[in-house]
Amino acid sequence: MEELSQRDQVEEATAYIKLLTQRVEEMKRRKSEALMRSTASASSGGSMGGSKLPVLKVRELAGSNLEVVLISGLCKTFMLHQIISILQQEGAEVVDVNISNIGAQIFHTILAQVKVPRIGVNTSRIRMRIQELIS
Template identity: 50%
Template sequence: MKKISSSSEASKVDRKTVERNRRIQMKGLCFKLASLVPPHYIKPSKDMLSQLDQLDYAASYIKQLRERIEQLEGRKEEARSLDTNSNKMIHDTMKIGSKLPLIDLKDMGSIIEVSLISGLHKNFMFSEVISILQEEGAEVVSSSFSTVGDKVFHSIHAQVKISRVGVETSRVLQRLQELVF
């Protein structure tokens, strides 16, 4: 009978050791997870939080990162579709030989994209185009141009300065047409 009790005691000791090792491992993993959360994300000090609170902050931080990834993927797809549309517009312009200059203005909420295609013979000041956008309440974020054959392709990305006020894109388009034509 003594053998049975010693084997049951040995299994209890083994279970206790296994459980202690499991808890130590879990504590280490929780510490490692909590250390990955930026300190500015957690309002109170990390030292003052319980392990459960630290896990809650980590979980909400992970959810926030997932939402950010989804937003960025959406913006990436939007940019790809815009790029595809711009390439199509350029291809169509070169293929059809439409009357130049050609202005395309896209209003995407707080972002405005202006595509302008002109011939080499049509002279206008690119800075005047930028001035019109700025006067109408947009801040130019980036601009570029390239020359292909006898056509000049201008691309301007602007952002609304004051989101509550916005930009009247029809007025911008009208002023650009007056300038270019």
């Protein structure tokens, strides 16, 4: 195996850097196009899988746990502390919150635990109160 001269190594490194730069530019272009498509679909009705945003799901999990999933668009803003307050008022204690921003959609996942498992919580009432807040 022949060793490359210093000049050849520099030329090889330069060519590799140019290739990486082209890849980065291509990825930036793809990202920009994807964001434009995502923004366009959100502004033309804000649909996700055939349903309008925001989407709210409240369900009871095993072990006296409660999960609230809220998918909203970037244009619709609300205060997360208001949802947490509703959960607390209805007898649940928030143990985890996860927020993800994907394109023009924000995914909120709130995991709560029922304070008094013997009494439980009224998920339909929680759903109704949160729906009033986000509508």
